[in-house]
Amino acid sequence: MVGYLLLAIVVFALVAFWVGRSAGDRFVTAGGASVHSLPGYHGAFVAVWVGIPALVLLLLWIMAQGPVIDGLLLGTLPATLLDGASNADRSLLLSEIKNVAAGRIFAEPTPEIAAAAQSLLRWQQIADWLMVVVVIAVMLLAMFFAYSRLAPRFRARHGVERFTTFIMIACSVAAILTTMGIIASLVYESIEFFSMVPVHEFLFGLRWEPQIAIRADQVAGNGAFGAVPVFLGTIVIATIAMLVATPIGLFTAIYLTEYANDRVRNIVKPIMEILAGVPTVVYGFFAVLTVAPAIRSAGSLMGLATSPNSALAAGGVMGIMIIPFISSLADDAIRSVPRSLRDGSMAMGATRAETMTKVLLPAALPGIMGGILLALSRAIGETMIVVMAAGLIATLNINPLDSVTTVTVQIVTLLIGDTAFDNPKTLAAFALGLVLFLVTLGLNVIALTIVRRYREQYD
Amino acid sequence: MSEATVSTRPISQDRIRLRNRRNAADFRLRAYGIAAIGTAIGLLAILLFTLVIGGYSAFVQTHIRVDFPIAAENVDPANPAEGNWRAVVSDAMATLLPGSQSPAETRQIAQILTSNTQFFVRNAVLANPDVIGGTLTLDVPAADIFDQLNKGNISRDTPEANRRVSDQQIGWFDTLVEQGRISTPFNWGLFFNADSRFPEIAGLAGAITGSFYALLVCFVISFPVGIAAAIYLEEFAPKNRWTDIIEVNINNLAAVPSIVFGLLGLAVFLQIFGLPRSAPLVGGLVLALMTLPTIIIVTRNALKAVPPSIREAGYGMGASPQQVIWHHVLPLSLPGILTGTIIGLAQALGETAPLLLIGMNAFITSPPGGVMEASTALPTQIYIWADSPERGFVSRTSAGILVLLGFLLLMNAIAIFLRQRLERRW
Numbered sequence: 083m084v085g086y087l088l089l090a091i092v093v094f095a096l097v098a099f100w101v102g103r104s105a106g107d108r109f110v111t112a113g114g115a116s117v118h119s120l121p122g123y124h125g126a127f128v129a130v131w132v133g134i135p136a137l138v139l140l141l142l143w144i145m146a147q148g149p150v151i152d153g154l155l156l157g158t159l160p161a162t163l164l165d166g167a168s169n170a171d172r173s174l175l176l177s178e179i180k181n182v183a184a185g186r187i188f189a190e191p192t193p194e195i196a197a198a199a200q201s202l203l204r205w206q207q208i209a210d211w212l213m214v215v216v217v218i219a220v221m222l223l224a225m226f227f228a229y230s231r232l233a234p235r236f237r238a239r240h241g242v243e244r245f246t247t248f249i250m251i252a253c254s255v256a257a258i259l260t261t262m263g264i265i266a267s268l269v270y271e272s273i274e275f276f277s278m279v280p281v282h283e284f285l286f287g288l289r290w291e292p293q294i295a296i297r298a299d300q301v302a303g304n305g306a307f308g309a310v311p312v313f314l315g316t317i318v319i320a321t322i323a324m325l326v327a328t329p330i331g332l333f334t335a336i337y338l339t340e341y342a343n344d345r346v347r348n349i350v351k352p353i354m355e356i357l358a359g360v361p362t363v364v365y366g367f368f369a370v371l372t373v374a375p376a377i378r379s380a381g382s383l384m385g386l387a388t389s390p391n392s393a394l395a396a397g398g399v400m401g402i403m404i405i406p407f408i409s410s411l412a413d414d415a416i417r418s419v420p421r422s423l424r425d426g427s428m429a430m431g432a433t434r435a436e437t438m439t440k441v442l443l444p445a446a447l448p449g450i451m452g453g454i455l456l457a458l459s460r461a462i463g464e465t466m467i468v469v470m471a472a473g474l475i476a477t478l479n480i481n482p483l484d485s486v487t488t489v490t491v492q493i494v495t496l497l498i499g500d501t502a503f504d505n506p507k508t509l510a511a512f513a514l515g516l517v518l519f520l521v522t523l524g525l526n527v528i529a530l531t532i533v534r535r536y537r538e539q540y541d
Numbered sequence: 542m543s544e545a546t547v548s549t550r551p552i553s554q555d556r557i558r559l560r561n562r563r564n565a566a567d568f569r570l571r572a573y574g575i576a577a578i579g580t581a582i583g584l585l586a587i588l589l590f591t592l593v594i595g596g597y598s599a600f601v602q603t604h605i606r607v608d609f610p611i612a613a614e615n616v617d618p619a620n621p622a623e624g625n626w627r628a629v630v631s632d633a634m635a636t637l638l639p640g641s642q643s644p645a646e647t648r649q650i651a652q653i654l655t656s657n658t659q660f661f662v663r664n665a666v667l668a669n670p671d672v673i674g675g676t677l678t679l680d681v682p683a684a685d686i687f688d689q690l691n692k693g694n695i696s697r698d699t700p701e702a703n704r705r706v707s708d709q710q711i712g713w714f715d716t717l718v719e720q721g722r723i724s725t726p727f728n729w730g731l732f733f734n735a736d737s738r739f740p741e742i743a744g745l746a747g748a749i750t751g752s753f754y755a756l757l758v759c760f761v762i763s764f765p766v767g768i769a770a771a772i773y774l775e776e777f778a779p780k781n782r783w784t785d786i787i788e789v790n791i792n793n794l795a796a797v798p799s800i801v802f803g804l805l806g807l808a809v810f811l812q813i814f815g816l817p818r819s820a821p822l823v824g825g826l827v828l829a830l831m832t833l834p835t836i837i838i839v840t841r842n843a844l845k846a847v848p849p850s851i852r853e854a855g856y857g858m859g860a861s862p863q864q865v866i867w868h869h870v871l872p873l874s875l876p877g878i879l880t881g882t883i884i885g886l887a888q889a890l891g892e893t894a895p896l897l898l899i900g901m902n903a904f905i906t907s908p909p910g911g912v913m914e915a916s917t918a919l920p921t922q923i924y925i926w927a928d929s930p931e932r933g934f935v936s937r938t939s940a941g942i943l944v945l946l947g948f949l950l951l952m953n954a955i956a957i958f959l960r961q962r963l964e965r966r967w
Contacts, residue, residue, distance in 0.1 A: 243863045250773035253766045257791045257837070260830050264801055267808035330577045337574025350578055357585050359949060361891025363920045364592075364942050367927050371935070372591045402584050409581075435567035456796065463798025465894035466920075470927060490800050490894070497804075497898050503812060515804045519797065526796045530789075 083210045087140060087217055094221045095133035101229060102128030102238075109234040119238040127238040130245050131228035136221045143213050151205050152176055155198055163194060268519055271503070271512035278506045279307045284513060286310060290476035290487075292496060292507050307510055309517070311476035315486030319397040319468060320461040322482055326401025327461075328454060331408025338409070339416045340434050340442075358406035366470030369399035374471060381483055389473065389485040396471040397482070400464055404457045411456065415449025416442055418537065448536035452529040459525035463518060465490040489514050592946075596939025602728035602741065603691040604680040605654060605717060609633040609662050611673050618673045621666055626659035627651075637720070638713050650713060655682045655741045680724065682741045685933035687714055691723060694932065731940060735907050736922065740933025743926070745941055750908040751821050751901065751916030752890060758825020758912055759832055759889050764882055766829075767836030768871075775841045776866055795834035802831050803895030811899060819900040819915035827899060828889040835888070839881025843874035876963035883956040887949050893920040919945045 106121025119127075156164065156172060163175065175195075182191045182199040183206075191199070232238065276284070287308015334354070338347055374395035381388030419442050427437040443450070473485030474495055480486075496511040503509070609629055616624035631651045638650055651658075658681050665677060682688070686706045689695045691714070701708050717723055734744025778784040806827035810816045816823050847870045855865035896902070902921045909916035917925065923945065926938040 239861065243861065246863060247773070247777065250769045250777065253769035254773045254778070254787055256766055256770065257794055257833060258787060260805070260833070261790050261794060263809055264797065264805045267805055268801075271808060330580055333573045333577035334581060336570065337578060341571050341574055350582075353582055353585060357581060359887070359891075359953070360588070361893065361920055361945060361949070363891070363893040363923050363927075364588075364946070367923065367938060367942060368588050368591065370927065371595070372587070402581075402588075405581050433563050433567040435570040436563065438570065459796060460798075463800065465798070465800045466924070469894070469897075470924070490798070493800055493804070494894065494897055497807065498902070512804060512808070515801055519801050522796065522798055522801075523793060526793055530792060 083214070084140070084144060087214055090214075090218065091133055091136050091140070091221065094136070094218075094225070095129045098132040098221075098225050098228070099125040099129035101225070102126070102232060105229065105232045106238070109232075113234040117234045118236060119240075123238040123242050124232050124236075126242045128225060128228040128232070130242060131224045132221050134245075135224055136217050139220055140213070140217055143216075147209050147213070151202065151209065154205060155179060155202055158201060159198060160194055264519065268512055268516040271509050272516045274503075275506060275509035275513045278509070283307060284309050284510075288478060290492075292492070292510050305506065307506065309489075309514065311478045312487055312489055312492050312514070313517075314478060314480065315393070315472070315476065316462055316488040316490075318393050318480050318482065318486050319400065319472060319488055320458060322394060322397025323400035323404055323461040323464075324454070324458060326398050327404035327408050327457060330401075331405045331457075332412050332450070334405070334409040335412035335416060336438055336443075339413055340438050354406040354409055357402070358410075360403075362403065362464060362466040363470070365399050365403050366466045366468075369395050369467055369471035373399050377483075386483055388483045391471055391473045391485045392483050393472065393486045394482040396468050399471065400461055400467050403464070403467065404461055407457045407460060408453055411453025412446070412450050415446040415453060415533075415536075418449065419445045448532050452533035452536070455525050455529035455532070459522040459529070462525075463490065463522050465494060469494050489518050493518070592939045592942055594939075595936055596941075596943045598692045598694065599731065599933075599936040599940035600728050601692075601725045602730060603683040603688040604724050604726060605683050606678060606680050606722040606724065607633050607637065607654070607658075609677045609679065610636070611662075611666060611675060611677055613674055616666065616673050618670070621670055621673060622663065624663065624666075626663045629662055630654065630658050637722070638716060646709075649710065652684055653687055653710070653713060653717070655684050655739055657737075657739065657742055680726075682730065683723075685740045685931055686710075688741050689932050690714060691725065694936075731937070731944075736904060736917065736925070737906060738904075740929075740931050740937055743934070743937060745919065745922060745944060747905055747908040748917045748919045748922035748941075749944075751824075752918040752920075754821035754909060754912045754916070755824040755828060755896075755901075755918055756886055756890060758822055759828040760882070760886060762826065762829040763832040763836050763885070767833050767882075768840050768878065770833075771837045771840030771844065772866055772871070774837070775844045776862070776870075791834050791837055795838065798894075799831060799892055800894040800898065802827050803898030805830070806895060806899045817913055817915065819903045819905070819917075820913050821901075821909060821916050821918070822912040823899045824896050824901050824918060825912065827895045828892060831892065831895070832885045832889050835885035836878075836882055839885070840874070840878050843877030843881070844870060846877060847873050873965065876959055876965075880956045880960045880964070883952050883959070887952040887956075890948060890952070891920055891945065893924060896921050897924070919948070 103121045103125030106117070106119070106124030109117045109124070110121060155176065159175070164172070178191070179195055179198045179202055181187070182195055183202045284307050287306065288310050289306035289308045290311045291306045293305070334350070338350060342350065370391075374390060374392065377392055377395050377398075378388045378390055381392075423441055423445060424437055427441040428434075432440070468488045468491050472491055473487050474491065475485065476487045476492070477484070493511045493514050496507055496514075610632060611629060612632070615626075615628045615632070631647050634650045634653065635647055661679060661681060662677065665679060666672060669677075683691065686695065687710075690697075690706055690711065695704055695706060697711060714723075730742055730744045732744060732749070733746050734742055735747035737743040774784060774787065778787075806823055810823045810826055811818060816826075851869050851873065852865050855869050856862075860868070896918050901916065901918050902925055903915055903917065904925070905915055905917060919941070923938055923941045926934045926941060
């Protein structure tokens, strides 16, 4: 029904466009240059009036229809069924009625339920037809109204352009809405979580054992939500990643800006882009299948106890992923140092290395720092590599050969499978998410500020 | 002509040593650079090498040609769907490998074929009921361990206790090889089968369809919204605090970890809006929110690249600002926008973490029929397979990754092609 109605709205809008445009055509043949808007704008004006209100009405109707009918249904049920029923019982009752109405009958329904199912079907039919009638009536009214406003001096174009401007503003607000949605959902669920687990216990507690029972009949531990081991693990892995990526990325950038000729640059740059374009799940698989066993056997050769999902494997592969990120940001930073500085240094007889280390790098340092901070925020937020290659158990240690866990790993493991939004286990993931969001946001803001300041300095 | 005025002052040893040291430092820095680039390229090469080595064998699949006698005692011609297909399969295998066989052996012999053989036979018979009473010859995928044996991934030299296939089973398999019943054709099942518990018949069809739907939703939402937002911010927005906030916001949104978008999708789309779990619609919505900043940024750059002369000519002809944008500037910048959009979609295709949180890592054995049906996506399918212990899934994971990388390569190639063919330099 909704699909046909959407189709009808499109058809009506097209008809409206055609009607409006022929009116515009008539104005032009009659009045010539005195007509304000082109015929197409007259058409678009009528079409917008016909299509958009009907579309909005349809959406509102679809959203409102379910709850309204549910309320009506509960109203018809005898009071004996509803006495003392909780919200969950009510929704169970409603879904039973809906199942019966849809013909999915598992047991013979009680007469009350059967009657309710009958009235549900009837009301749904009435509501559907009412929706069609109302929407079409709205469209006809709107067409009549918009058409009556058309005139040779009528500013149809202004109307249409106001509408498109409104749409464009709405679209640019979408980005703000996304951020607000992120913040609102994280904060809301975190507040729920902190009402069950105190903030200080979460931020400073040393034990993280979140696998508690979601249902009453499950066997599980009592739970502890001290996130320090998780934060520590994240720091360990991110540090390893940065230790791998920073030198390689930085030296790559130095070589590419100062030593490489065009041919080398044309080969190396696309390779870096490939490295950046490989999906993280691929890096995760690489870490599990190749790097972790290699590190383990290397460790046992040297007589070191190495965990099969060592922090070194996850962090090292994460470092590979971040190399192109650092190299391209450092490349940008070095390149944006004014050429005069470089030329001046070379003219004084400095070697390329001296120019680089004594002139270009110090001048580019803020930009490079900004890039490293951005890379760090990416390392902290990276998920798939650690989900596949790092451990699940939160332990307080910083041994890179041992298994550690990270914030993102915990979010994923807590939210895969059973999710009940009234349980600290699920909500803990949102609290971790809030911390992750705030930390990465802070790093990004600092990094972007540094980079922008630094650009202004040389622009 | 005077004497050349070149200084003939002898160069002291110290100066030579200093010069050598400085040159050595220069050389070292260059060497570090080369080493860094070499490391990066070497790591990429190892990555691709292990994927190809691990994955190429999954592109072929061992099949066994079996003649199934469709006896009337097992299959009732009036009601073939209800036949005893298990008996049909074990009878066929028993006749292939004659000799005194205990019931346990018969069961083991039937396990040379994939466990779904009975359904293949049933479907083939249902499609062609005339064979009832005769024999039906089919190429059936071999079970995973025999597939691995045939591909040489299980060594025959390993002591029997340490491998998952017994000497007797190897003997049966060799008999089948001698009978010329084994073939290893291209594994079309990898592309046309959906997921399965059995690696030999697991394929990517469900994941590819799911990813396609999710990307479709992502494109339908993020492309128009992104362009509209970019046009407003670049061309019409007044420079005030509000637009500043929006811009900073967009830049920060581009750097928010992807898993946070997953949390948003879980809390808002699933919990508040009540959309179905695991649906490509939800995946597409989340990916659209992630792609939006990318599209806005590339669109703004493409709009900026259109020279002012175009706009001024438009205004000169009496066009309104919106007419200039919609009729001239936007069409001219469209190639750049499209290129950026395809690259953004390629990023979205590889995105895994947010899809895990909204449940697109479910075990689903048929491709989704629409955006509301539960499904997996290519990267999440890879994640599922990477977690599966069977040997066949290891090579299938690599093969799945190669397929994913192939799609990414294709999308980027299209983007580069578009850029070179359509983009105008002013």
